[in-house]
Amino acid sequence: MFIDYDRTLRQIEAELARVGVAMGIDWADESRMRALAKEVFDHWHAGGNAAPPRTDRRQISRHKLYGLVALLVVTMQSAPGAGDEPSPVRQALARAFSSIQA
Template identity: 40%
Template sequence: MAGFEDYGTTASQIAAEIERKLIALGVDWRDEGKLRELAREAFAYDASKGFPGAGSLDPQRRAKVELYGLVVLMMMTMEESANHGLEVRGNDAWRAIGKALWTEKEGSARKGA
């Protein structure tokens, strides 16, 4: 039911969890190169093959899978809030990974043009 969601709180919680996953992966969100590497890996995902590591017991693989899921969840939260005329923001870690995703997406679009 629309109108009852607290998008700001939800976005803050997701952003904090993204920050935790980056820490678990040993990634400093100020390291643009490493974030872009993660972004490239996320864009390389092929749904028909499944996500490598999704069922893995390796904590690093699982953390990546969870990170990518959180990124999608954050994007959905931001989109839904915008559809309700609200603007939500994440923390520095979210902004950094969002920028890396955007940069990689633009770069791959230019290569394909």
């Protein structure tokens, strides 16, 4: 089975950008991105499975963001070298995750 990892990464990045717009995320705000990366890590370490209430749009968007970031990470691990031209969203996330792990 052939998987076009470059296309898949572009689709994930595009959806992350859309969710980011809906959430008011400024991908260039490094302090906000670090806080967001920490929030994603905390969510994953807590198990990451609790579904948000269906009426809380803000939490639904947050959970969608957590899932998309996880999907991005798994896709990148599955296809080293794919997506050599990272989008600004992926670059911002990479910087943020690197900074909180240092």
